[in-house]
Amino acid sequence: MNATKNHIGKNQVTGRKTTRRVTSTIGQVRSLASKTKDLERNSERQTEVCTNSNASNGFLKCKFLPKQEEVSHFQGSKKILNTERDFYKSLSKFSKQYGVEPMQTKDFGFPYNLALAMWDIKTKMKQANADWNQFKLIRTNKKFHFAKEEQFCTNTSLYFIPVVPLFKMLHDKMCKKNAQLLLSVFSYLYHIANVPYYRQQASYLYWIYEMHEGWMEEDEA
Structure with missing residues (x-):
């Protein structure tokens, strides 16, 4: 009988301690579950934060002129002077023939002045001449001149049925x-x-x- 009482008493003490721990643990689990429910109820997305769109659009709309590396050790040489002379002479004839006013680029250094003039005349020819395709700077007999390519629609075909x-x-x-x-x-x-x-x-x-x-x-x- 005594052994039985002591055994029952030990079980009661042990049960109380265990019950307290379980109750504390269940309370923590309930609090986490309530937070989860709150998150599920709030299904609205958070407001997205981004930078001002005007900044990126403004940068993309900017135009940069072509820039080439200057060759300093060729400056003033006879070869460069002859190249520039032939280039601007051909450019003058080309612009007069098609009624295009070229940009003044002689004050820029070589070869940036030639690249800038080519970029300018291409842009203006696209706006003024619908049949214009492209032109190239060709060197023949140590001289430079423009070669222009045009395309025309003749409404004909070179294909035929044999x-x-x-x-x-x-x-x-x-x-x-x-x-x-x-x-x-x-x-x-x-x-x-x-x-x-x-x-x-x-x-x-x-x-x-x-x-x-x-x-x-x-x-x-």
Whole structure:
């Protein structure tokens, strides 16, 4: 009996201490759970903070002129002087022909003055001439001059359908199947892609043939 009482008493003391610890631990868990619920209820995103957009846009809108490294040990040499003379002489003729006023760049050092003049004339030609494509600075016989490239839309095509080879293939038993396949391809090119055959009127090749026929008739006469 005494042993049983002591055993029960020990269990009571142990149970009290254990209950206190468990209660304290459960209280901490409940507090964390309540915070989690609060976070779940507040589903709104935080306000994003960023820098002023005007600063980056203003930087991107800035334009910087081309800058090249100056070659100091060539300054004043006869070769540089001749290059600048030929360049500005050709630039003057070029600007007068197309009615473009070039920027005054002679006061800048070499080769920055030439690069700046090229950049300026390219920009102005794009604005003034729609057919302009590009131009290059070419050196021939130790002199520099401009070579301009233009593009024009003539509404013609250099592609054409070879009718004669197709005609020969259709009459050849060995190539008849291939010719039928090509015939379907050429039909698509003619009706859908508007590719003419070489003797079709209003085509570029037709005009070339007519011109050569006229020359031959004049030579025979």
